[in-house]
Structure formats: structure tokens, C-alpha cells
Amino acid sequence: MLNLQNTSLRSVLASIALVLVNPMALRAQTAGPEASKAAIVEMRSISFFPKSVTIAEGQSVVWKNVSYTDHSATSDDEAKSFDTNMIVPKASGQPLVFAKAGRFPYHCKMHGRTMSAVIIVTSKP
């Protein structure tokens, strides 16, 4: 199945994206001792990037809107355990700390299921 997540971004954006998020680096971070640094997830035109981020308990996530329209990161559970509310283009949300281990699927309130992703929080050894 094709999964061309980057096709909608223009070259300028793409280069910014590369600087900002390197999924390999993120994974390295979560594994290391300085796991408290925030993981960054980009909000793109109609997707989150990366689509799945793994962090350690106590680490935080920042959503950064690099697209041209508003987005939110809103947890899928009915209790709405987290919700950044709408973040306007070029802005970032407040860092959000994930205190407990688990799998946290989320989506954008405006764009629904099409724009969804997951944060995986691993428990500390």
C-alpha cells in the first residue's frame, strides 16, 4: 500500500521538517537517560509526522503546526485525556507530559480520523 506522507509538502517545508524532526533521533532520545526532552510532532496538511512516536514515561510531546491551516491533537478516548485545542499555523502547543505508560491514539478535531496518529509511552525499566 502506498503511503506517501510527504507528497503534499513543498520543498521549503520539507527541508524545515527534516531539521525539526528526525524520527531516528527521537527514538534515540527515548532510549537514553535524557528522556525528559520533548518529542516534537509536526502537524502537516492532513497528517501528523511522525505518525507514531515512542517516548518514555514522564517525557513530553510538543505539536508544531507546520501547515497552512489550524489543527489539534485530541486524544481518541471519550474522556479526552488530552487536547491541545486548535493550534494555528506556524505555532506550537504547550509541551504535554505523558506520565503513564500506554498507547495513546489521537486525532485532529477538525480533520477527524483521516488525521490521526499515536503516542506510545513505554514504562521506565
Added chain:
Amino acid sequence: MKPIFAVLFLSLASSSCLAYSKPKKNEGPTTAEGPAATDLPAFDYEFGRPIEEGEKTYSWYRKTHADEAAKRLGFDAAAIADGMDTWHWWVGVDNPDFWRDVAKLSGSHLNKTNLRLDVLRMLLTTPRAERFKKLGLINDPDCVAATKPDQFGLTLDRMKDGTLTWDPEKFGYSSGVIGLQIFKNEKFDSKKWSLAQYMDDPKSVEAPYKIGMSCAFCHIGFNPLKSPSDPAEPKWENLTSAIGNQYLREGLIFGQDVPASSFIYQYVSTQEPGTSETSRFPMDSINNPTNINSIFRLADRLKLAKEERITVEQKTLIESMYKNAGVPLDSPIGALGGTEAEPTLKVPHILTDGSDSMGVLTASVRVYVNEGMMHKEWYPSWPLNPFHITDSLKRRFMPKEFDIIHEHRKDPNSPWMQTERRMPNMATFLETYDSFPLADAEGGKAFLSTDKALLKRGKIVFADNCASCHSGKTPEGLTNNPAERKEAWRKLVLSDDFLKNNYLSDDQRHPATELGTNVQRAEGTNAQAGSTWGQMSSQTYKDMRAVPMKIMDFNANGEALPLYNPLSGKNDIDWTGPSAFYRTPTLVGIWATAPFLHNNALGDYKADPSLENRIARYGDAMTKMLWPEKRLGIKSIKVTSEDSSFPELFPEMLKTIKFLDGLTLKLLYLPKGMPVNLLMNLNPKHFPELVEAYIKGVLNGEPRHKFKSFINSRRDAGMASMLQRMLELNTVPDFIEDRGHTFGSKLSDEDKKALIEYVKYF
């Protein structure tokens, strides 16, 4: 002022979803166990260039309109905005599957006609720059033409990056044409995909996208106050959502590839611009496309609603619908009344014949069905069901009711039910359009007379001849004394605020005998008991129709004549049908929406939304209305432009016809200049009789076995006999399109000119 619906169901409206085919309890991602199982193909939509600084998008259009209207009317801006989203993008959940079904028909071997009922194909083969010119379609300002094929080889327009401000699973992505929304096709398999194969036979392979149709497809039009500099690339400020697309060439959308030598081309190309044949799918054997009318001053119109009788079952239905949508039982969109045993509903007369007579809620959801919502349940109600021809043949092409009373509302998550819940906000949105005064148009004042005496004369002429039907306001305490009545009407029309909040129509049904306009549309049968929409019209409407009516033409002196016979060239058709009515249309903004009448047949057409052309069209149509001798008359009959062949649509049907040795379908061609509706107004069950008439004409009394020896020398006789039979069997043999409505034709030229100037102020 209160919106039509006292209760707003914003939350309900936004919680509905598209996954009807596989109903689930909790739609959308709701569990913490993982993302909801997705059955959509996993590929990203490819956007076009990003929006530029200061570029006005749909978000701007929605916000400016909602804020302005909320301020003007005291409505909730969020409700208006939500209603606009529904109007623009909601496809009734599953109508994309309908359009997919229909596309499959065109590829099938059953159809060798080149009729391509395929919206996706139309989008791929008609470039953005040509869509307005060829088909009158309105391009979405939020899209750009594709500069290169996408990952699947498709050259669909792309939404500008940053313009998608809704959930694409619910509302789709814009196709580039307003009102045609694209959705990911869950049946798509990238391994099997081939564009070439799809274009050859759309049935053989699933495309990555499906196309759905929303209300805006037909109803959005150019803003008469701000003409686009290029109709193919309008900006949002050049558009307005409820005026009706006056340029739509509906027939040609699917008929672009059909050669003129096919009768199908003759049929689709003679459809008036700006009309939709709303009884094309649930066919009533009458070729009666209808003007996509403007929807203005809805709140004022609702004040003119009249109580009509409905059945006890219909009352229960209304109660259940209002409950589901959150509408009070005494809502102005259709207030329940009467008694338990003899209930009534106070309704506006929706549609040009006032047949949609179960209130605004029923009418609105009904239209979704007419665009393909719950199509699987709908098909069996069609007289001619192309998905099941043998069933249609068995039924002798009799219709059935779309059964909302007993069947289609059972599942609370059915597309019908979901759509019902969206309607309150949509109605609120539709209430927000007032008018488009010519004086407010850029350069509009130049077209308006300021001659006080002339305008006063125009007002008096209007009061004396038109206002009794074309006003929502009536003088108080009207007496029966003609002189007093006249005075009272003049006083009302001359008052300064006559035009304000005036629907400029009584919203009542008037009999064809009084109007004299072509009755094909008013003779439509889909809202009759037993037909597709039988449950969605009032008992009063049905009773009114039940009385027979002799349909007449009128000569220049207003004397009644039998209908015009295109075969004899004389007014010799005596024809009686069910009673036929047209509801008075509003004259609000009438300067901008010529040609006139329910069929857009009165006045010349030119595909140009400029102010100058609007005024020119208005002048032409008004002139023809008031000076009937200037009309096309018998030249307005739709005729074929060349010899054409019978549509070879359904082999199953051909099998029922007895061809004699030597006779083929090709031989039975349809001659150039023949009225299109001789054939189009025939119930398909009559086709065998046409063949028989041809044979009889050729034989002229000789025995049948001699047919082959006469076939070449007596073709004309066969043809004449077949055409005569078409006339005899015709559902509604009323051929002159631009006749009737001659009110005011006896006035002096000065009075007429004054009237034309005054009405420009509407």
C-alpha cells in the same frame, strides 16, 4: 427574529459519520486500545500550492456570511456556518456509492450509446479551464488545476494547501467543482488499478476515489452584484450559495461523448441551461427539466404557509422526524395542526408545482434521496430501474413509493436519519439570503431609472396586474368591491416599504388554465400516491391533482384553443389530464435570473454572468413576456437537429419487441426536426406499439408477410404512422415551451416600459 428551528443541533450534526455501510456503535477513534480499525485506503491526499497571503478561501466566505447574517437576523453564527457546510459539502452519507453504481452502467456492454454517466470521468476529461464553457460548472476557488498526474495518474484539481477546514471523511475533498466532493474509495486496490482500464470500462476496476454530490452543485451561482472577471476562475466573493446555477448544462454533463446522430444527444442537448431534470432517475415519462430557482427570503415565505390535510400516518411520521431533528411541532417549517383524526400541516409550497408539501424538513431530506442517498432502497421505486430491467418490465414500468413511513427511518443511523439531524442548521442557513438589489451592484445604478413619474406608473401597473399573485404582503381589510380593491393594492405597492421583507409571491398554486404556461412540469406524477415521493406530499395536493383538467393553449386575444399539434401544424389536440398547477415564483432579484418560467424557456440565453448580460437577458425576457407576439412560439418546441437513431439502451427491452423480417431498430430512425418530446414523453411500455405502428404504416392494409417487399418504398408512411402513434400515446402532448403567462400583454407600451423599469428594483 428567531431562526426557523428553535432548537439547534450543532453537536448532533457534527457527530454523524460516513461509515453507514458498516454501522458501528462508536464511530471515529474512541478507544485507547489503538487507532480505530480503518477501512480506508492509506494514501495521502495531494494538495496543490499553499494558499497565498490574503487569499480569500471558503473559510473566509463562510465566516463573512455567517457573521453578517447573524448580526442582521440575530441568528447563531455557528449554526449558519454549520448549515452552509452541509449545503456545500454533505452528500447524504452514501450518494458517492450511487454515482459509482451509475458509472458502472455506462461501462457495461448493455450500453453502447457513449452516454457516460460517470462524474469521475467527466472531471478527468473536462479540464478546469473548459468546465464552465462546456458544462456551466462552477469551479471551486479553493482549487487549482493539477499540474501533473497524481500518484494514480489522475489529473483531478487539487485543493490549495490550507483550504481543507473540515473532516474529509465526512465531507470529502473538493473535486475542483463546487458540490462534487471526492472520497477515498474503500474498495480501491492499488495493485489492480489501471487508469486506462477504468476509462475503457469503469465497471471493471475500482478507482481510488468516489464522487459525491451536494446541494451546492446545482444551487450555487455567480453573485449578481460581483460578476467574476473570468467565469472559469471565480473568487469566493463572486459566488452566492442559493441563487441557483443559471448556466448548468446538466444534460451535457453525461452526454459529451454522444454523437449528434444518436437520439440521446438530441435529448440531452435540448435541455435548457440552468435546469435540472429532477425526474430523470425516478422517471415519470415526461421530459420536464426545471429551472433551479433562487431561494430568497425563506422566512418571509414561511409566513405565507397554508394548512394542508395530511394522513394520520404522515402526522406520526412528522412527529418522529421533528423529534429526531429537534424541531418543535409548531415550527414555521411545517406546523402540525388539525385533529387526531384529521391532521393538518401548515406548509410552504415547495417546488415549482408546489408538490413538495410536507414542510421544509421532509422536502430537504427528500432531495438527498433524489441525489442518490439510500439508493439501494430507492432504485426499486423507479418506473424504469436500469439496475433491474426485468423487474421494471414485470411491473410494466409502474412506480413504487419510497417508503419512509414504514422502512427507511428504522435505523437511527441510516443516512436518512443522519441527514434529518443536519437539516435544522441548513434551513437556518437558507433563511439568510435576502436579495441582490441592482443598485448595490458595481455599476448597477446606471441600469436603474430614477424618473419618479415613470416608476410611479410602473408601481401602479404592478399593483393592478401583478401584485395579487406576486406579493407576499396583502392590503389589510380587502373588500369585494373591485374599485376599492384596486385602490388598496395601489396604496400598498406605492408605500415606501412595499419591497422590504416581501417574498414577492403569494406562494400559492395557480391552475394551468389561468396561467397558460406549458404543463409538462406541472403534470409530473412523482408526488402522486404510489409514486416515488407519494408519502411526501399532502393529501390536499393529491386531491387537487385528482380533478381532471382540460389543458388549453391561448391565442393572441386570450381565447382558449386546443393544444398545438406539431404533426398537423394545427391547434387540434384535445387533451385532458390531472389538474396542473404552478406555484407563483418570487420576483426577488428577478433582474438577475432571466430567462423566465419554470422551464427557463422564456427569453434568449447567453452564458455570460456579467451585469450587462443579466440586464440584457432581463430586458429580452420581460419584453417577450409582455409582448407575447415576440416569443419563439412554435419555434420553442424542442426538435432534433438531424436524423437520429433510437437509443439502444436496454437489450432486455428490445427482446420484448416483435420485429418483422427486414425490420431493424436502425430502420426506425427518428427524423430531423421531429419534436424530441414525442418520444421522450412516452412510457417505455409503449415501445412495442411504436414498432407495430411503423409496420402498419408500411403495410397500409397489405398482409404482414409482404412487409419486406414494401419496406424500401414505404418508409415514409411507416415513419408517419409511428410518429402519429407517439402523439396518441404521449404522456403530456404539450410541446410549445414558452407559451402562457400573458398577464399585462394588453397594457399600453408606455405601461409595459414603466413596469419593466420598476421591476428592476426587486
